[in-house]
Amino acid sequence: MHPFLADARKLLWYELAWLAAGVGFAALLRLDEQADWPGALAFAVPLCVVWSFDSLSAYYVCRSQPYRQRRWPVTLSLFGAASLLSALVWLGAGEAWNYLGGDILRGRAFVAMSPPGWVLYFAAGFALYLLSLLAHDVLIAFETVQEAARREAESRVLARDAELQMLRTQINPHFLFNSLNSISALTGFDPAAAREMTVDLAQFFRRTLALAERERIALGEEVALSEHFLAIEKRRFGAKLKTELRVSPEAAQCLLPPMTLQPLLENAIKHGIRQVDGGGTIAVDALVRDGWLHIAVVNPVARDGTPASGHGVGLKNIRERLAVLYGSRARIAWQRSEAQFAIEINLPVDKESGA
Amino acid sequence: MTTLPRLRALVVDDEDLARHLIREYLQGHADVEVVGECENGLDAVRQIGALDPDLVFLDIQMPRLTGLEVLELTGRRSGVIFTTAYDEHAIKAFELHAVDYLLKPFSKARFDDALGRARALHAAARATPAPAPGVDALVARRGAALERILIRDREQVHVIPVEQVECIEAQGDYLAIHVDGKCHLKPQRISEIEEQLDPARFLRVHRSFIISLAHLQAIERPGPDRHAARLRSGKRVPISRSGYEKLRELV
Numbered sequence: 362m363h364p365f366l367a368d369a370r371k372l373l374w375y376e377l378a379w380l381a382a383g384v385g386f387a388a389l390l391r392l393d394e395q396a397d398w399p400g401a402l403a404f405a406v407p408l409c410v411v412w413s414f415d416s417l418s419a420y421y422v423c424r425s426q427p428y429r430q431r432r433w434p435v436t437l438s439l440f441g442a443a444s445l446l447s448a449l450v451w452l453g454a455g456e457a458w459n460y461l462g463g464d465i466l467r468g469r470a471f472v473a474m475s476p477p478g479w480v481l482y483f484a485a486g487f488a489l490y491l492l493s494l495l496a497h498d499v500l501i502a503f504e505t506v507q508e509a510a511r512r513e514a515e516s517r518v519l520a521r522d523a524e525l526q527m528l529r530t531q532i533n534p535h536f537l538f539n540s541l542n543s544i545s546a547l548t549g550f551d552p553a554a555a556r557e558m559t560v561d562l563a564q565f566f567r568r569t570l571a572l573a574e575r576e577r578i579a580l581g582e583e584v585a586l587s588e589h590f591l592a593i594e595k596r597r598f599g600a601k602l603k604t605e606l607r608v609s610p611e612a613a614q615c616l617l618p619p620m621t622l623q624p625l626l627e628n629a630i631k632h633g634i635r636q637v638d639g640g641g642t643i644a645v646d647a648l649v650r651d652g653w654l655h656i657a658v659v660n661p662v663a664r665d666g667t668p669a670s671g672h673g674v675g676l677k678n679i680r681e682r683l684a685v686l687y688g689s690r691a692r693i694a695w696q697r698s699e700a701q702f703a704i705e706i707n708l709p710v711d712k713e714s715g716a
Numbered sequence: 717m718t719t720l721p722r723l724r725a726l727v728v729d730d731e732d733l734a735r736h737l738i739r740e741y742l743q744g745h746a747d748v749e750v751v752g753e754c755e756n757g758l759d760a761v762r763q764i765g766a767l768d769p770d771l772v773f774l775d776i777q778m779p780r781l782t783g784l785e786v787l788e789l790t791g792r793r794s795g796v797i798f799t800t801a802y803d804e805h806a807i808k809a810f811e812l813h814a815v816d817y818l819l820k821p822f823s824k825a826r827f828d829d830a831l832g833r834a835r836a837l838h839a840a841a842r843a844t845p846a847p848a849p850g851v852d853a854l855v856a857r858r859g860a861a862l863e864r865i866l867i868r869d870r871e872q873v874h875v876i877p878v879e880q881v882e883c884i885e886a887q888g889d890y891l892a893i894h895v896d897g898k899c900h901l902k903p904q905r906i907s908e909i910e911e912q913l914d915p916a917r918f919l920r921v922h923r924s925f926i927i928s929l930a931h932l933q934a935i936e937r938p939g940p941d942r943h944a945a946r947l948r949s950g951k952r953v954p955i956s957r958s959g960y961e962k963l964r965e966l967v
Contacts, residue, residue, distance in 0.1 A: 534801075534802040535801050535803070537801075538819070538820050539802075545820075546733040546734060546736050546737035549736075638756070663779075
């Protein structure tokens with residue numbers, strides 16, 4: 362459907378413009394002494410209104426010739442033919458309205474148009490329709506551009522959603538296979554530990570999978586999941602990895618996107634603890650203050666450590682996820698000092714409704 | 717009846733349990749003696765140099781230096797069995813260069829196979845010493861663009877992130893790597909490092925010069941048909957005619 366016909370406001374402005382054009386046309390007729398004022402207005406204004414709808418048909422003519430598939434000789438002949446046809450209709454309607462309408466309404470013709478006048482009238486009809494075709498071409502091009510932009514924005518959102526989904530269910534294969542290798546080693550000399558590690562691994566993945574369809578989870582749930590994760594990592598890295606988790610009961614009830622804390626811990630081990638001879642302690646603090654949930658993760662890093670590539674990517678991912686879900690209300694900041702890496706996340710407090 | 721020659725093995729992995737497992741698997745092989753264990757790449761570089769083991773069990777993903785970087789720095793090419801949990805990239809490279817590797821977790825049977833092959837190769841190498849061509853190619857061409865350049869300076873290892881490198885100059889058999897006003901020497905050919913660097917960030921502008929585009933400040937014209945690159949540090953590097961063409965396309 363023509364965009365003007367689909368939008369009452371646009372149609373109104375368009376018709377007003379044509380009414381004005383009709384009055385202008387009448388004034389021209391009057392000036393040329395082809396008619397008196399009532400006759401000129403009665404002739405020109407209704408014709409212009411009819412004409413206004415006729416020129417909208419140019420939209421469909423343009424649409425029948427999509428820009429990319431145009432063969433110019435065909436298109437130009439089509440445009441010419443359409444304009445000619447329209448001008449003929451315009452002429453026929455003009456003559457009919459002038460003599461028949463005038464005869465019925467006033468007993469004589471509205472305007473006493475001379476033959477050259479009719480020729481001019483016909484030419485104007487032709488030119489106007491051609492102009493309408495060109496204007497519609499521009500309009501369609503504009504619409505196409507907007508549509509493309511809209512579609513691109515949409516696909517970006519979809520891609521991001523898919524990425525979020527993937528992130529949530531992400532199973533780090535490196536972690537999985539290394540854990541299995543550790544279990545394989547433990548079976549030889551500490552079967553009980555091997556069994557515990559198997560259970561931790563199963564629990565961790567079970568909980569991770571359960572998150573796939575959830576938008577938000579309580580921090581407490583994420584901490585429980587992370588504890589299984591840390592139990593596994595402690596088996597792998599032994600005394601190198603120590604942790605201190607301080608989560609206030611109030612903070613544990615706050616909702617946040619799943620897999621916000623666990624990737625931070627994974628990063629802290631991968632880029633921090635593992636790189637430091639002798640390891641260290643990862644400290645996690647979560648508390649609620651003034652309607653904000655604060656989560657801080659601090660871990661040691663190697664002094665002479667090279668800026669590990671990939672560290673920033675994970676953090677940027679988390680920042681993007683938070684930005685998608687919270688807009689500008691979420692804050693994530695990180696800072697690296699000589700021997701320490703600290704991340705702080707601030708989120709507006711959001712608790713389970715009805716809880 | 718022939719007795720097997722004794723093999724001295726080094727186990728490199730940052731996880732205690734992973735090393736433990738290899739030791740356990742080795743218990744059944746009386747001819748293999750574990751002479752050392754390392755839990756990071758730097759340590760491995762030192763120990764390979766000090767002990768010159770016959771066999772190295774080498775983890776790929778390690779702190780400080782990766783397994784491949786250890787090989788690059790030590791020049792070690794034979795008697796290496798790679799171990800990795802998951803590294804699509806490394807595995808593709810292993811397959812490509814027909815290098816033996818163990819995927820964690822691995823079975824005793826798989827381990828014994830790999831050890832058997834390594835033993836045979838070791839015996840063959842003793843008869844006619846030759847570096848393993850697969851490992852050589854593996855170390856030289858790591859696929860993904862180089863992120864850091866390693867330089868061994870006696871007992872010290874310098875790890876230089878490529879973004880800090882201003883330019884690289886060929887000086888005889890060495891590369892002079894210019895970083896922060898300092899210059900490190902590394903025995904390597906310029907064409908080899910050119911292949912390893914990300915072509916979007918580094919450009920060979922001259923037969924003996926590669927510059928970092930991030931450090932490029934201006935292109936100067938000291939004379940007709942002659943060009944030079946001025947780097948942020950103020951250093952000037954000559955640009956050849958073909959180098960100028962390439963640079964114009966990029967900038």
